[in-house]
Amino acid sequence: MTDTEPAAPVRETAESIATMEIRGAATIASAAAEALAEQAEAAAASGETASDPAAFRASMRAAGRSLRETRPTAVSLPNALRYVLQRMEGETVDELRRSVVDATEAFVRQLDRAQDDLGQVGANRLADGDTVMTHCHSTDALACIEAAVEQGKSISAVVKETRPRQQGHITAEQLRDAGVPVTLIVDSAARRYLDEVDHVVVGADSIAADGGVINKIGTSGLAVNARERGVPIMTAAQTIKLHPETLTGHTVEIEMRDESEVIGSEAREEIGEIAVENPAFDVTPPRYMDAIVTEHGQFPPESIVALMRELFGEGAAEPWAEP
Numbered sequence: 001m002t003d004t005e006p007a008a009p010v011r012e013t014a015e016s017i018a019t020m021e022i023r024g025a026a027t028i029a030s031a032a033a034e035a036l037a038e039q040a041e042a043a044a045a046s047g048e049t050a051s052d053p054a055a056f057r058a059s060m061r062a063a064g065r066s067l068r069e070t071r072p073t074a075v076s077l078p079n080a081l082r083y084v085l086q087r088m089e090g091e092t093v094d095e096l097r098r099s100v101v102d103a104t105e106a107f108v109r110q111l112d113r114a115q116d117d118l119g120q121v122g123a124n125r126l127a128d129g130d131t132v133m134t135h136c137h138s139t140d141a142l143a144c145i146e147a148a149v150e151q152g153k154s155i156s157a158v159v160k161e162t163r164p165r166q167q168g169h170i171t172a173e174q175l176r177d178a179g180v181p182v183t184l185i186v187d188s189a190a191r192r193y194l195d196e197v198d199h200v201v202v203g204a205d206s207i208a209a210d211g212g213v214i215n216k217i218g219t220s221g222l223a224v225n226a227r228e229r230g231v232p233i234m235t236a237a238q239t240i241k242l243h244p245e246t247l248t249g250h251t252v253e254i255e256m257r258d259e260s261e262v263i264g265s266e267a268r269e270e271i272g273e274i275a276v277e278n279p280a281f282d283v284t285p286p287r288y289m290d291a292i293v294t295e296h297g298q299f300p301p302e303s304i305v306a307l308m309r310e311l312f313g314e315g316a317a318e319p320w321a322e323p
């Protein structure tokens with residue numbers, strides 16, 4: 001390991017995030033924070049970084065950078081890196097190492113608590129006997145449904161498959177295991193089934209200062225249809241999903257993924273020359289979202305900016321910036 005080359009566990013985590021073996025905004029955040037702790041342990045035990053606080057710091061920043069470069073849309077990733085790296089302090093390598101490990105542990109505890117807390121808030125929006133529709137796989141959205149079941153409510157689910165990666169299958173399995181009767185549908189059947197559901201519950205990868213919700217591709221169409229059918233739609237999102245840079249006018253980059261997720265090589269060859277695009281996320285304008293449910297309570301999307309200012313001030317530095 002050199003000053004600028006992250007340790008093996010960081011490289012492995014970065015690779016797993018990029019290939020989506022590790023996925024979901026909250027899961028990515030905790031994996032990234034844990035990778036920083038592993039980097040701190042490795043750097044404190046290896047070569048020049050073990051005895052040189054400046055080299056140790058440089059190796060932590062390089063690790064942050066390599067984790068940051070994996071996927072662009074879920075802001076939970078830079079927010080996690082920022083949380084840990086901003087708490088890195090000490091004169092000696094051992095003090096620096098300890099501060100990173102402690103910050104990581106505190107961060108992961110906070111994430112778990114936030115999900116439990118927002119689950120209670122989201123569950124309060126659901127009534128006994130409700131049917132919910134889900135899109136993709138979101139641990140924050142599932143926390144709301146599972147908390148409602150724990151409150152003794154009987155909940156059923158219509159689960160959208162969510163092309164192209166069919167992450168609705170993970171949702172279907174987890175809800176079934178939680179005792180929720182599940183009906184799996186293809187994405188294009190969503191409008192037809194909206195007449196049979198009481199709520200739509202989705203997650204978020206980022207929330208913009210104007211209340212726009214950035215989530216798995218297809219969320220915005222679902223939200224427009226839900227509004228047209230009069231079905232309330234909520235986004236379950238821990239505050240780690242709030243995107244601080246949107247406070248200063250930046251937009252959220254939408255990840256474009258490989259065409260192979262959309263079309264297999266055989267069909268591709270058969271069809272011949274066509275363009276294929278595979279955006280992983282879209283933006284739901286605030287006017288189509290009824291509520292953003294966080295660990296601090298529920299908010300109309302347009303008012304989320306007040307919470308963002310409270311938590312982040314006016315903006316945020318890159319997670320690996322020198323303090």
Ligand SMILES: O=P(O)(O)OC[C@H]1O[C@H](OP(=O)(O)O)[C@H](O)[C@@H]1O
Pocket residue numbers: 023024025026027136137138139140141167202203204205215216280
């Ligand atoms: O943090 P939690 O609620 O688990 O997930 C939030 C969002 O992250 C996922 O993105 P991807 O599957 O990583 O592309 C989905 O878009 C999901 O709604």
